[in-house]
Amino acid sequence: MAMNMAATHAVNRKLVDPIFEANAACKAAIQNFGADKVTNATIGTVLDDEGKLSVLPTVEKVFRSMSMVDFMSYAPISGRADFIESVKKQIPCEGYMGAVATSGGTGAIHHAVANYAERGEKVLTSDWFWGTYNIICKETGKTLETFKMFDDDYKNFNLENFSAKVEEILAAQNSLLIIINTPAHNPTGYSLSDGEWDKVLEILKNSANGGKKINLLVDVAYIDFSGDKKTAWSFMKKFNNLPENLFVMISVSMSKSYTLYGQRCGALVAISSSKEIIDEFNDTNKYSSRAVWSNINHGAQVLFTKINGDEKLSAELEQDQKVLREMVNARADIFVKEAENCGLQIVPYKGGFFIAVPAENPAAVCKKLHDDLIFAVPLKLGVRFAACSTPLQKISGVATKIKAAVDAVK
Amino acid sequence: MAMNMAATHAVNRKLVDPIFEANAACKAAIQNFGADKVTNATIGTVLDDEGKLSVLPTVEKVFRSMSMVDFMSYAPISGRADFIESVKKQIPCEGYMGAVATSGGTGAIHHAVANYAERGEKVLTSDWFWGTYNIICKETGKTLETFKMFDDDYKNFNLENFSAKVEEILAAQNSLLIIINTPAHNPTGYSLSDGEWDKVLEILKNSANGGKKINLLVDVAYIDFSGDKKTAWSFMKKFNNLPENLFVMISVSMSKSYTLYGQRCGALVAISSSKEIIDEFNDTNKYSSRAVWSNINHGAQVLFTKINGDEKLSAELEQDQKVLREMVNARADIFVKEAENCGLQIVPYKGGFFIAVPAENPAAVCKKLHDDLIFAVPLKLGVRFAACSTPLQKISGVATKIKAAVDAVK
Secondary structure (H helix, E strand, O other): OOOOOOOHHHOOOOOOOHHHHHHHHHHHHHHHHOHHHOEEOOOOOOEOOOOOEOOOHHHHHHHHHOOHHHHHOOOOOOOOHHHHHHHHHOOOOOOEEEEEEEOHHHHHHHHHHHHHOOOOOEEEEEOOOOOHHHHHHHHOOOEEEEEOOEOOOOOOEOHHHHHHHHHHHHOOOOEEEEEEEOOOOOOOOOOOOHHHHHHHHHHHHHHHHOOOEEEEEEEOOOHHHOOOHHHHOHHHHHHOOOOOOEEEEEEEEHHHHOOOHHHOOEEEEEEEOOHHHHHHHHHHHHHHHHHHOOOOOHHHHHHHHHHHOOHHHHHHHHHHHHHHHHHHHHHHHHHHHHHHHHOOOOOOOOOOOEEEEEOOOHHHHHHHHHHHOEEOEEOOOEEEEEOOOOOHHHOOOHHHHHHHHHHHOO | OOOOOOOHHHOOOOOOOHHHHHHHHHHHHHHHHOHHHOEEOOOOOOEOOOOOEOOOHHHHHHHHHOOHHHHHOOOOOOOOHHHHHHHHHOOOOOOEEEEEEEOHHHHHHHHHHHHHOOOOOEEEEEOOOOOHHHHHHHHOOOEEEEEOOEOOOOOOEOHHHHHHHHHHHHOOOOEEEEEEEOOOOOOOOOOOOHHHHHHHHHHHHHHHHOOOEEEEEEEOOOHHHOOOHHHHOHHHHHHOOOOOOEEEEEEEEHHHHOOOHHHOOEEEEEEEOOHHHHHHHHHHHHHHHHHHOOOOOHHHHHHHHHHHOOHHHHHHHHHHHHHHHHHHHHHHHHHHHHHHHHOOOOOOOOOOOEEEEEOOOHHHHHHHHHHHOEEOEEOOOEEEEEOOOOOHHHOOOHHHHHHHHHHHOO
């Protein structure tokens, strides 16, 4: 008889990882045909055109200048006070703000889902979504529900379906956590326009008017790949002066913006017109931090504070980020233009690591692409192509081959 | 009307941190009287006799030799394969083993509690315990129950009460997670003897005979401060060939053994005679890792692997650890001898960071000690004195002053 020692809620939990599988197939192809012949569009980090991990020079310089005490001593549970202040300063909002250091963007999303959705209830996000949202919901005893992200011709954010789903869930729940990943959404590269943001907030304000509790988590993990600091972060001003029962949290990550993926540092930030709600946020999340990871990588916090506390270093960092952003954009541009020319339907790409191709049988499309030694990740609604990690010289021709693969498996 | 936005289960969660409070009082005293006059015995890291954070030279050397890719690239969700192998190699057990990288020792304990105890049920540990166990239980929906750790004259581990509590809880539950922190227990410095370990396992085997599921988590965060590798880790051989329904997990931490506190790396290791149970362990904990922190500090894993994969470096590390251990032991020796001479009752100290003094009103004792400019941490059952962070030259006289304070508040 098979035996389980894990608790009933934890039994039969197994990660299915399509990225890992795609990567394994790709590695086998590299072994057989050589790296030059193979296009690995599965990886979620920025690689340069030689295939090496890109590390921002300013980050490397500051990292290498730091003392052992910076790296090795404990940070406070919620994060260093100067790190927290520095993180909040980046958010162009007024009113009360709170923040807690987290294990990258994932940790921030974990805390929001753990503490701002009722057990057994629904959390809402778009139907194109980063699979980890679902894992976090299951781990914390919630269910992930989705709205249709785009209208039928993949032109605009589907406000109608968004609104309908919010109302539908709120008919059965007293509170609702909604996760919106923008700008430079993973896996599509979409960004909500200013006008779309206004409508989203109008919908949520209307819902909040009924007295129910609406928690909005904005996942901005890829924000610095969508534009420069001044323009990319400015949409957050819309979060000023919202009603108390429309509570906005922002999950920020150092993984992409600082190429600090493996160091595990980010933050969950909150904005409210109520000091009480911010106090609750700080207390609740500090408690969770104490329970799940104790404290967050001290070195990464010192690095963030050093750079953001120094005008010259901040300017250097922004310049570094621009170089990386333009490298990825140059690759995406080729893909997007070629897709247009060959008639490949893609989700509108506005920036970020990934481009998404809607498909009815994504796994079959990806498998077909193996014939061309192209390796991408099959998602539920389509194929994810990593512009972040595919060298420029390998981009031309890929969209045409994906078009052929999509047509072949129809 | 006061408003909450947090979910019902997360409302009114507030960390009460006696260590932080003691530290704040100490800082005020330093401001008023100068650091030389003040004894800060509140800190849980090893400081040298000048009050500076001790960093192991071998750790610093290897850390400084590592590449940016080592630090910045993502590690796999469960941990680097070579890290996992290297962690398992340290455990002198046979049979099947599993392991997952965690955010220090805390993260390992979190995963064990999250996945190996039923929601709404009881987890058992000793009545002298690290307060975070309770936070982790509350966060994951469990209740912490305690057994009396010592007999009335503080000589031996209280096997009788341990056994009674195990039986009592198992009368109402089908499974039970037990946390034992040894060797060099926090907050007492106690270590189970070989004979006590044999009896503990005999009690648990008897309970397991009834068919219920017993999960034993051994927290060895302070193990390398209890003796050298060969002797300190050898008790784990007792975990070979246990029945399948007596499942042993070990939480290891790089915080103390590698002075890597702020880097956040450790591991949860499991030992079983069943491959199936180990597979379940690996899958379940990988899932939790994905959900709460995604992956663990890559640099720390590379550092661990580099040192443990190299005989010369391993020998150097052990020598470094010995130096630190002897520095802490020299301080504790003075305290323990003085306690004996002045008749101060302490919990038997065998090694590690802390010495504990039983007291009926620990807060009052600590407050009284402020008159002597001595700052220690009041726990529920007594006063915690940090030998790890108190310079040698400040130890003499402390036990006598604590004795006077204990007598004064009686």
